[in-house]
Amino acid sequence: MQNALQQYKLLLADYLTPQWKRVLGLAIALLTSIALQIINPQILGYFIDTAVQGGSQQALLTATIAFIAIALLTQGTEIAATFLSEIVAWTATNALRVDLAEHCLRLDLSFHKAHTPGEMLERIDGDVNLLSKFFSELVIHVLGNSLLLFGILIVLCFENQLAGMSLTAFAIVALIALLAQRSIAIAPWAEYRQISAEYYGTIGEHIAGREDIRANGAVNYVMFRFYELLQRWLPVYQKARFASTVLWFTSVGLFTIGNAIALFLSAYLWSRNAITIGTAYLIFHYTNLLAKPIERIREELEQLQQVEASIQRIHQLLNIEAVLKHCGQAVLSSGACAISFKQVYFRYESENWTLHNLSFHLPAGKILGILGHTGSGKSTIARLLLRLYDIQSGEIRLGDCVIADLSLSDLRSRVGLVTQDVQIFQASVRDNLTFFNDQISDAYILETLELLGLTPWLRSLPDGLNTQLGADSTGLSAGQAQLLALVRVFLKNPSLVILDEASSRLDPQTEKMIEGAMDRLLEHRTGIIIAHRLPTLQRVDQILMLEQGKIVEYGDRETLTQQAHSRFARLLRMSAN
Structure with a gap:
């Protein structure tokens, strides 16, 4: 309980402090509403006593007008409070979503390999949705309704000490009973x-693989x-709902007892002439009014049972x-860079x-071809050069710098990677080519497309660079998607280019189309070509063959x-046959 409240306090401090003016306005609206709810029954009690005692019509009319005016004002303050609470809640939860998404994007690939996209969507959006009301309502409503509760009890004590003390004891017992049961549903709701x-x-995984399925x-x-999965889900939901129902049943029973006491x-x-009929009405009315703050506190605490799990997650x-x-701050020098792996x-x-124990050196401006069976570690080399992972021991250098000493932003802006699986965003062709970088001019994009022979395809699109593409590569063939990936690298203008099975999905005609473009891309740059197909290695300077990471x-x-006994020569002879 204490830990959850501490976590909740931290969230409130982070996401409500920037909105302190709105939160203050919300608090004022709620407190005004509470005060009016306590005052209005007094007017009604006065009206009843005046009518019973045969008071003047003017006094009754004045009381009636005051009662209606305060009732309308109460509704107005509640509307204002609802309006402000929605704004506060959405602003806070949207800021939290942004922070969670940004945090997840900064986490390592090892984290994302262990969590499916669907699970991350549920944690970033689903858990945050449950917090929406609590950013604007939990503290203010619990405190506000607590003040309403205390205000009612104080007024009852002034009206009649016996009634006030009796109903105060009832309220304390009711709150203790509700609070004692508050934690019973935390574990089921977390599960x-x-x-x-x-x-x-699971849904995201199966939708993504629907064709193969x-x-x-x-x-x-x-x-x-x-x-x-549904068989596991339903019993847990029933258990959590049952725990919440216990709270509801307890509160209904307590309110019935409270009404009976009143x-x-x-x-x-x-009957003992200790109070007037108006005061008798006030005692009963205030007792009914007690049900509202106690019930609201119960509802907030019931919701907190569910939200506690989300807060913890x-x-x-x-x-x-x-x-x-x-923590690295070093930057690569301009131009092609050498690559060194040492143990x-x-x-x-x-x-x-x-x-x-991988060791090799590739001079600046040279091209390395990497061969090996699936799982031999070829693609791992590319990931390490982008520093998507850190090595356990040894040293990797780019140029004169140890890769761990380089600024990550500089490193990843200077290394271009093209893989066989191209990510297409649900955005325009231009945004897909530039990764949403508005600083790259359309003229430069068109020049690059012309260089790759993609101008005819661009002209076939209804809106040119502004044509919207689907997230599932709608509107592109596999070859065109691969070509767009090469354009991305062109526009990035990196010092090191890594082609990881980049031509594996291309038909011979498309592959031939980009041969010249690849030559231009690798010109005056260091390059690594990871491939199974030997023809793609004709342009490389060095060959590295891996087997089980060695x-x-x-x-x-x-x-x-020229060495007849070399593995590479044997592969060339086998492919020729």
């Missing part, structure tokens, strides 16, 4: 939120997984630290060594070609 995240993660007849298996006290005191996510330390050892989590052959391409 419910976790299964919910798994559910949305249908083509390979795996629909029944997928439906079985859904059925299994009726008994009113009848007893009136949000803090857990925000407290996850990137393994990579972004590099690397492995992913809970795996054997992916790279084992170098089995490394040297000048021409030299290895």
Whole structure:
């Protein structure tokens, strides 16, 4: 409880402080509404006593007008409070969503490999949605209704000490009973939120792989997984709802007892002429009014049971630290850069060594071709050069700098990577080419497209560079998507270019189209070409062959070609046959 309140306090401090004027206005509106709710029954009690005692029509009319005016003013303040609370809630939750999304984008690939996109959507948006009301209502409404509760009890004590003390004791017992049951649903609601995240993660995974699922007849298996997940989900939801229902049942029972106490006290005191009929009404009315703050506090605490789980999950996510330390400040010198691996050892989590004692040197402006079976560590080299992961031991240098000493922003702006899987954003062609960089001119983009032979395709689009593309590559063939990826690298103008199976999805005609463009791209730059197809290695200067993360052959391409006993020469002879 204490830890959850501390976490909630930190969230309030971070996201409500910038909106302190709105929060102040919300507090004023709520407190005004509370004061008016306490005052208006006094007018009604006065009206009843005046009418019973045969008071003047003018006094009754004045009381009536005052009662209506205060009732209308109460409604107006409640509307103002609702309006302000919605603005405060949306502003705070949107800021929290931005912070969570930005935090997740900064986390390492190892984190994202362990969590599905659907799960992350649920944690960034689903958990935050539950916090919407609490940013604007929890503290203010709990405090406000507590003040209303105390105000009612104080007024009751002034009206009649016995009634005030009796109903104060009732209110204390009611609150203790409700607070004692508050924590019973925290664990079920936390489990419910976790299964919910798994559910949305599963949906995202299966929608993304829908073609393969249908083509390979795996629909029944997928439906079985859904059925299994739903079987787990429903009992947890029922358990959580049952715990909340216990709170509701307790509050209904307590209010019934409170009304009975009020009726008994009113009848007893009136029969002894200790109070007027108007005061008897006030006691009963205030007792009914007690139900509102107690019920509201109960509702807020019931919601807090669900939100506590979300608060904990949000803090857990925000407290996850990137393994990579972004402390480097060095920058690469302009132009092509040399690459050096010295006794590099690397492995992913809970795996054997992916790279084992890897050492090689590629001079600046030279091109390295990397060969090896699937899983031999080829793509891992590309990820390490972008510093998507850090090595366990050894040293990697770009130019004169150890890669860990380089500024990450500078490093990733100077290294261009093209993979076989191209990410297309649901945005315009221009934004997909420039990664939303408005500083790149349309003239430069068109010049680059002309260089790659994509101008005819661009002209076929209805809105040219402003044509909207779908997130699933709608409007592009696999070859065109690969060509767009090459344009991205052209526009980036990097010092090091890495082509990771970049031509594996291209048909011969499209591949031939970009041969000249690739030559231009690699000109005056250091390059690495990772490939299975030997023809793509005709332009490389050096060959590196990997097997299970170890170098089995490394040297000048021409030299290895002329050595009949070399692995590379044998591969060339096998491909020729």
